[in-house]
Every structure is written in C-alpha cells, then in structure tokens.
Amino acid sequence: MEPQGVQIDEIMERYPDKPEYLIFLLQDIQASYGYISAQAMQLACDRIGVPLTQGYSVATFYQSFRLDPSGEHEIRVCLGTACHLKGGQRLVEDLERRLNVEAGGTTEDLRFTLNTVNCVGACALAPVVVVDNEYQPNATSKKLEKYLKTIDALAGVEAKEGAHA
Amino acid sequence: MPNLSTALKMDPWRLQSGEELNRLRAQIIAGRDPQRPEIIICHGTGCLANGSDKVAKAFRAALEGKGIQAKVMPGIKTTGCHGFCSRGPLVIIRPQGLFYQRVKPKDVEEIVDHTLVHGKAVERLLYKDPSSGDLIFNEGEIPFYKLQQRIVLHNIGKIDPTDITDTIAAGGYQALAKALTTMTPEQVVAEMEKSGLRGRGGAGFPTGRKWRSALQAIKKKGRPVYVVVNGDEGDPGAFMDRTIMEGDPHAVLEGLIIGAYALGAAQGYLYVRAEYPLAIRHLEIAMHQAREYGLLGENILNSGFSFDARINRGAGAFVCGESTALFTSIEGKPGNPRPKYVRSVEEGLWGRPTVLNNVETWANVPLIIERGADWYAGLGVPHSTGTKVFSLVGKVNNVGLVEVPMGVSMAHIVEQIGGGVPDGKPFKAVQTGGPSGGCIPYSLKDTPVDFDSLTAAGSMMGSGAMIVMDHTDCVVDVGRYFLRFLEEESCGKCLPCRLGLTRLREILDNFSQGVGSEKDIEDLTSLSQAIQDGALCALGSSAPNPVLTTIRYFREEYLAHVQEHKCPAGVCKDLITYGIDPERCTGCMNCARQCPAQCITGKKKTAHVIDTHKCLRCGICKETCKFDAVFIS
Ligand SMILES: Cc1cc2nc3c(=O)[nH]c(=O)nc-3n(C[C@H](O)[C@H](O)[C@H](O)COP(=O)(O)O)c2cc1C
Ligand code: SF4
Ligand code: FES
C-alpha cells in the first residue's frame, strides 16, 4: 500500500497550508495507509512548511502514529483500569503467545498487528478487545480464539476469490 | 427535515431570534403525537458493542416488512448511552416506558407482537430486582436509576443526538437565547461565579473564577481570546465525557457558545480523544446542524455575536489532557507541558488568554444559565455544588454511569446504586481520580463524595472514575498498574517524573516478586515526596498518590508480600500457584485442552492435576473451568 500521488494529494488538499494542521494531515494519512511512510511524511511537511524533524517528533510523540506498515487486521486490547482488573493483561499475553508477536508488533505474514490501548470508553463491558474497529465485549481467550478463526476463515475465502479473479 | 423548514417558511432553517427558536420548538412538539408508540434503542458505544445496531435493524425490518397490526405505526429512535451498559442492548418502549434489557435481534419479533400489537410486556426481558426478585417494568423504577439525580444527563437516552430538532424540542439552546437576548456578558460571568460550579476535569477549580481571570487578562492583553473543550478523557476507566459528547453533543456546544459570548471569543476548539470516533462524529453532526440553524457561526440568532469552533482529534497521549500540553497539541506540536509561572488563562493557546474547561463543566453551563445560579447552588453541598457524573466500574454489580448530587456517601453510590460487589462481600476499596487519585478503603465508606472530602482522605475527585475493588484485587498490583501507565505516558521533559516513576515502579515490581523490606516502604514514601515537589506538571506531581494512599490504608498487604512472600489477593504471579480441587473437578478436560503450557494432565472423568513447575500462571484454566475447581494459593 504505497501512497500513490493522486490519493495523497487529495489528503493534502483537505486543510489550509499551516503548521497547525500537521497532526490532522498525519492522522488522515495514517487512516488511509495504515502508517506514515517516509515519502508521505516528506510531502506533508513540505506542504505545510515545517521541518522534517518536526514531522518525526510529532509522529514519535503520539502513540497512535506508526512509521512502518501495520498488519491487515489490527487487534487492540484495552488495558484501561477497568479492563486491567478484569484480566486485560492476561488477554494480551495470551494473544502474544497465540500470534507469536509482542504487543506493538506485527506478525511476520503481516496479517495481524497487536496493540494495547488505554480505555476505549466501554469500561462497563470490560475486558474489551477491539478488532478492526469491532468491539468484542467481555472478552475471553476462548471467545477471541473463535473470533480470530472466523477472520482467518474469511481471509481464506478472500485469498481464493483473489486467485480466481 | 426539509419539510419542516418549508412548513415554517424560513430561510433554510436559520433562526433569527429567541422567539423564532421558541416557535420552532412549539411547532416540533405540536407535530408529535405523545401517544404514538416509540421504540427507543440505545446506540451508545457499549450497546453498539453488544449489537444494538442489529437490534435496530431487526425492528425496522419487522415494522416495514410485515406491516404490523397496531393502530399507530411506532417510531424508532436511537439514542446515546443510558448509563446501564452492562445490561445492554437496552430497548425502551414509549409511551409506557417499558424497559427491556439484553435484547437480541431474535427477541424483536416477540416484542413487536406482545408489546406493540397486544400491549403486553415480554417478562423475560424485564429487569428483575435482585433482592426481592420482583419484575420492574419501568426504567425510572429500577433502583440504579431511581437513586440518581440526572441533570447533566437528563436528555441522554431520550433524544436522538444526531437530530437537532429533537434537542430543540427538549429545550436545547434556550439558555443560549436567554444569554444572548437578556444578559450581558458580565452577567453571564457573574452567574457562573454565583453558581459555585467547579471544574469537572480534575482539579475542581471554580469555573466562574477562571472566566473572571480571563476577563482580567483580556483587559491587559486585549483579544483574541479562545475557549476550549477538554474532551481528552484520559483517565482509563472513565467514560462520562464520552457519553455526554455522544449522547447530547449540543449541550457541550451550547455551553461553549455561551462561554464564548461571556468572554467575547470568536473561535473555539474541541479537543477530543481519537479513541472516541462516535463522539467525534456526533459533535461534527451537531456543529453542522447548529450552523444551519443559525446557532453557530456568523451572527448567532441575529444577535450580532459571531463564533465558530472546530474539532481537534487527539493522537493518543494522556499528557495532552493537561492544559498547556493540550494547547501545544492544538498548535500541531508534540504535547509537552510548560511551567505555569504564567497561568494559561493569561497565556494559553497561541500565547493568548484562553479558557479551557472539561466536557462535563461545559455541559453544566446551559443548565445554570437557564435555571439560575441559585437553583444550581442549592444542589450538592456548599463547597461542591451541583451534581457529578461517575463511571462506576470494576467489581460492582451495576456497572455503569451514575449522576448524583455532590456530597452523597461512597457507600450510597457503590452499595445502593451499584448494588455492591458481585459475591455479596463488602468492597475492599474504591479508586477515585484515576492514576492521579487514590484508594478509599471500605472503612471510609461513609466519606461524602465531594472535592474537599476526597482530598482529605488522600484521594481526589478527578474526572469521576470510580473503580471498585474486591478482595481478589491486590493493592501492590494496582499501584504498579498506575505507575506503569504514567511511566509510559510521561512526556519525559522533567527528571523527577521521568526517572522517579520508573524507580517507584521498580520497587513495586520487587514487592510483587516478594523481594524487599519494610525500609522500602519508607523509600517509596520519601521518593514520592520528592516527585510531588519536583515534577513540572500534575502528571508527575500527582503520580505517587495511588501508592501513597494504598500504603496508608493497606500497609499490611504490602508487608505480606515481602515478609511472608504472599499475595493475599492472589494476583501477583510470582507469589501464587494454581491448583485443582479434586472434589470439584469433574474431569471434563476443558482446561487441559486450553492450557497453553500443556501442563494439566488427567483422564476423562478423573480429577486433573497442574504441574506447577511448567505452569505459566496465565489463568486460562480458571477462566475456562465451569465448575470453579481451579483455585489460587
Ligand atoms: C496529566 C493530566 C491529564 C489530564 N487529563 C484531563 C482530561 O483528560 N480531561 C479533562 O477535562 N481534564 C484533564 N486534566 C485537567 C486539565 O488540565 C484541566 O485542569 C481541566 O481540563 C480544566 O477544566 P475544568 O476546570 O473544567 O476541570 C488533566 C490534567 C493533567 C495534569
Ligand atoms: S511531570 Fe512528567 S509529564 Fe509533566 S512535564 Fe514532567 S516529565 Fe512531562
Ligand atoms: S478500561 Fe477498558 S474500556 Fe475503559
């Protein structure tokens, strides 16, 4: 998913060329591409007239930005206080074992990125895991295993369809 | 909506005066049949996570597809969070006010047939009073709601937050019209001062006084001045602000516009946590509709006053909830706090006078302006007026959002409204104020919940998260949790916070492994003191609070870790072992199949055994076992 000229230009057009829009631009780039490539960063910084170093200092300060490609599916395990007390950490460890990747990392096959998040505001349903923006309330390792399997199965179908096309 | 405006013969929706607002309101209400059945489906983040969108779809299909036999076609309305998310998806049937909980798409047909067509309740979906076992039909009769005083939340769960006409019908923007047409900016500020409202974002600074200082700063430095909403809600475990922004976005907006009028601001900002996509969407819709109706933007209600606002999405940094960090973040830079020799009301965003208030604070403003400061000051207790919304979570039966007058006791909230701890035992402690707050032990359960009483008990009000802990929660573990959180979130600018928190956490790590001595507790205390004195911003200076209060109230539990090498709550992994009770084990083999270390052995229908040397202490067996046979010692 390398940024293509046209699309990234479209993002650049969304905001006035002022340094205060740096975070807006980076958020939109990340939303479209899953991460901020060196190329996209350069474009954004040039566009609004800030040095590249400022682009990177922003991108590394805020946790939501990624500088390398993320997996096809993003799993975010909530580690807010309510979820911590209801075993959120256990779910992280379980997923780390299952996917063979550390929290914050992406599996080798680029299928899954495992992240943690501090509260998604659904604390009444703790522990909460968000997979590709779908909330999994009252999550257990068993439920997650099942859910990830359905994603895997879907991926299998997609791959087959892709092969036919 | 277009029909409405043509019916009213208005220049596309732009309201020109308070009277026009009233006329529109009367018209909307007159166009409604109060007896028309209405299906209210909660669409807050919690219920959506439980599939309430599918429930709504099922209702639409059932009503449209079959052409039901009711006299009047029912309406469907989706609302913000009702606060009782643990019972979701929630469905309320009006006009009776029937309350259905945990509704699944497959229940829809029965509701349509029984309730909408035949006027009878579906009993299995009703709330059952846990003590008496009686069925409760009406939302308002459920103890969880009955014991609350919902003022800030009064519209949430009743209105459709994406439809401004619903807000207007419920009395939205009346306070704005009142301020613009009958009050001077000075009178608005005076009213806020008189109300006694204190900021709901953490520190409890009097809002009127903050606005007054901003006016003084403007006298010195002139305008522009900015008004800002703090919707960062960084406290993990809190979702009050989320609910308000999602469920009644116009209340926040109306408060902000009134504040802008009082201070003469032309531009405002809403800084909202990126983890709240629904809140951002609803605020965007609300702002768009408010502009269309002439309630935001140029020449609001034809009063000559103009003001607009924009949303900044957070990017995942807890420290950006701090005022000076929030301003630098809006400016597009990393959110590093700055020393506050000069207060941010004087030198805030872009170096200009700025008023920053929390979401709930802003949502209180229209209430105060509309009903008057005297009414407001009569709620709560003298130095903490009004109500406060709390997110009651953790080990409590009725998990959810509650609004009560300031000054009610902790026990009232946790035991009466919250229904106590699931296993019926007394709670162990309640953490208030999040990572900056502290634990209130059961022995202080009668502490009134107001700013000053909580501070006196060593904790703080904070933003309103109340995390209930029971005897299976370990204070060392909770202390470590908050320290790790703050260590990760520290911006690293000043040394006491950057290194001090790490050292505190290391000492607690040792405790969790049974390593340490009584002297370490003294070290924790003196290091905490140094951090409190030396940190640049309140992230660091308040960080030791959870540790200090737990040492104060649970010293023996700390000592048990290092002297007896025991974690009494059974949480700290290095000090516990898992075992299986042969009396309870049925030999179902479920745990053995799930165990990632494959260290559980046993034949079918015979008691299983855990090899404690290989055991990872992951807890999956305990979670899996249906017979409660796995124990921790
Ligand atoms: C580290 C840190 C994080 C904070 N996070 C928030 C927050 O998420 N929301 C909030 O309203 N206030 C937060 N505050 C408090 C704000 O700095 C500020 O006091 C508040 O927004 C002022 O509004 P109020 O007077 O209406 O409470 C935080 C403070 C600190 C030091
Ligand atoms: S106290 Fe912590 S968060 Fe605050 S400025 Fe210092 S290092 Fe940054
Ligand atoms: S603590 Fe996990 S959703 Fe709030």
Ligand code: FES
């Ligand atoms: S989201 Fe429905 S009750 Fe909270």
